[in-house]
Amino acid sequence: METNKVYEEIISKMDLCAPAPEEEPYRQYYFIGRARKALAEVEEKLGRKLTFHVATFGCQMNARDSEKLRGILEEIGYEPTDTEEADLVLYNTCTVRENANTKVYGRLGGLHSWKKKNPHMMIGLCGCMMQEEHVVKTLREKYRFVNLIFGTHNIYKLAELMSRALEHPQDMIVDIQQKTDLMVEQLPVDRTYKFKSGVNIMYGCNNFCSYCIVPYVRGREKSREPIDILREIEQLVEDGVIEVMLLGQNVNSYGKTLENKVSFAELLESVAGIEGLRRVRFMTSHPKDLSDDLIAVMAKYPDRICPHLHLPLQSGSSRLLKSMNRRYTKESYLELVDKIRAAMPEISLTTDIIVGYPGETEEDFLETMDVVEKVRYDSAFTFIYSKRSGTPAAEMDDQVPEDVVKDRFNRLLLLVQKIGREQTGRFEGQVKEVLVEHVNEQDPGLVTGRMDNNSVVHFPGDASLIGQIVKVKLDKCHGFYYLGTQA
Ligand code: SAH
Ligand code: SF4
Ligand code: F3S
Numbered sequence: 001m002e003t004n005k006v007y008e009e010i011i012s013k014m015d016l017c018a019p020a021p022e023e024e025p026y027r028q029y030y031f032i033g034r035a036r037k038a039l040a041e042v043e044e045k046l047g048r049k050l051t052f053h054v055a056t057f058g059c060q061m062n063a064r065d066s067e068k069l070r071g072i073l074e075e076i077g078y079e080p081t082d083t084e085e086a087d088l089v090l091y092n093t094c095t096v097r098e099n100a101n102t103k104v105y106g107r108l109g110g111l112h113s114w115k116k117k118n119p120h121m122m123i124g125l126c127g128c129m130m131q132e133e134h135v136v137k138t139l140r141e142k143y144r145f146v147n148l149i150f151g152t153h154n155i156y157k158l159a160e161l162m163s164r165a166l167e168h169p170q171d172m173i174v175d176i177q178q179k180t181d182l183m184v185e186q187l188p189v190d191r192t193y194k195f196k197s198g199v200n201i202m203y204g205c206n207n208f209c210s211y212c213i214v215p216y217v218r219g220r221e222k223s224r225e226p227i228d229i230l231r232e233i234e235q236l237v238e239d240g241v242i243e244v245m246l247l248g249q250n251v252n253s254y255g256k257t258l259e260n261k262v263s264f265a266e267l268l269e270s271v272a273g274i275e276g277l278r279r280v281r282f283m284t285s286h287p288k289d290l291s292d293d294l295i296a297v298m299a300k301y302p303d304r305i306c307p308h309l310h311l312p313l314q315s316g317s318s319r320l321l322k323s324m325n326r327r328y329t330k331e332s333y334l335e336l337v338d339k340i341r342a343a344m345p346e347i348s349l350t351t352d353i354i355v356g357y358p359g360e361t362e363e364d365f366l367e368t369m370d371v372v373e374k375v376r377y378d379s380a381f382t383f384i385y386s387k388r389s390g391t392p393a394a395e396m397d398d399q400v401p402e403d404v405v406k407d408r409f410n411r412l413l414l415l416v417q418k419i420g421r422e423q424t425g426r427f428e429g430q431v432k433e434v435l436v437e438h439v440n441e442q443d444p445g446l447v448t449g450r451m452d453n454n455s456v457v458h459f460p461g462d463a464s465l466i467g468q469i470v471k472v473k474l475d476k477c478h479g480f481y482y483l484g485t486q487a
Helices: 006-012 026-046 060-076 098-117 133-142 155-167 214-218 226-238 264-272 292-300 318-323 330-343 362-375 402-427
Strands: 051-056 088-093 122-127 148-150 173-175 196-200 243-247 279-283 308-310 348-355 379-384 431-439 446-451 456-460 469-478 481-486
Touching: 006 026, 026 060, 026 155, 051 060, 060 088, 060 122, 060 155, 060 196, 060 243, 088 098, 098 122, 122 155, 148 155, 155 173, 196 226, 226 243, 226 264, 243 264, 264 279, 264 292, 292 330, 318 330, 318 362, 330 362, 348 362, 348 402, 362 402, 379 402, 402 469, 402 481, 431 456, 456 469
Parallel strands: 051 088, 088 122, 122 148, 148 173, 196 243, 243 279, 308 348, 348 379, 456 481
Antiparallel strands: 431 446, 431 469, 446 456, 469 481
């Protein structure tokens, strides 16, 4: 638990029979108290503790949200379990591509069978998919066994919603907000890793790339105050964290919505100065907003700020980039890469690419392949374009036939894998610092960690190394990871 438990004392002094306070986060402290009581009654009836499981779909934002959800559920008194055969299962959903969506419906079927055998079981759904009207409509009509539905703007309200759900287990509780009115902090968090953490620096997105649903389900861009971010990181460091990842859909536009404007470069420099913090990463950088100041700050703190930039390309065709509303061209992207590499020759670049965007011709696709060859990414996430209803691209009539898309996708994958292997392997034989994350799943004699550029390294070691930064000789690169030995 990362916040020092200030709320514990507050809850103990609250009158839980009085009406709930209006002000946040006190209102949620009150409901933690209420939900605890309701849960204790169920526990008494069943004669055992109750368990919960949160399954996370989607990106780093959702992963961080899930840590908050888990923190609140543990505070209420649920015990975490790794399986979905739990007393409460919460799906934190993603809808960026259709297959993320389909997966959730599929898995709900399995949960339903489990619930039929365990009638007291509760099922909750939250996250990006829930912000789509047609999803909630389908759930209301065909998935009546779901107990709780909420969206991306009110995850801080989980204690309040759980308190209602526990007191009214037969109801389907639906609470979706259209925008983020409040950024409620100082709530419990259960971090996945003791030694590293994501930190939200902003929420939402204003870019409206024409294929993308995120701005519709996450709302308008909103930055947190630098003082709040720095205080949160200082607290994390006190609690044993040595690496943070600053999170936002477009970190390069951080600060634009603040009254006292602060740039991302300025924020990053302040974070890099926090004593005790060893590594700072960030995600995601939109190429259109990447400033010279940011490059200068990264180059100034090579030991603190990780030499890695995730710089989504999406397409190498300037014509498609225009239609995608990305606001850069193939040429300006390549110039930016040159500028970054001139300042930091060893930096690792990674990217996201979409294949089969409406109207994509063979020539457009070859432009994408050309950028991949020129930039030489360490790794690239490649996606087949997925039509998202409500986005401008979904209305475009020149959708690319499936077989053409599949063929291009395979050609792209071969190229990014070939270059990725060569790029990843460029440090073979050198000694690098590795932050150890866990014992290797396949071979318990090995531990697994990451270099500052995010490359994965396995080497002989045991659980005592977890959370430490260790010097490792990179003996051999095996495609996308290294096998090494402690130096
Ligand atoms: N904010 C980040 C991206 C977040 S979504 C950025 O702008 O870089 C992560 C990735 O999903 C995107 O970079 C894009 O490559 C992919 N993506 C988004 N919408 C998609 C769609 N409709 N079909 C296929 N891939 C999509
Ligand atoms: Fe989507 Fe574009 Fe925003 Fe990224 S910047 S989340 S791709 S709209
Ligand atoms: Fe998915 Fe939402 Fe992230 S749609 S990619 S979980 S912001």
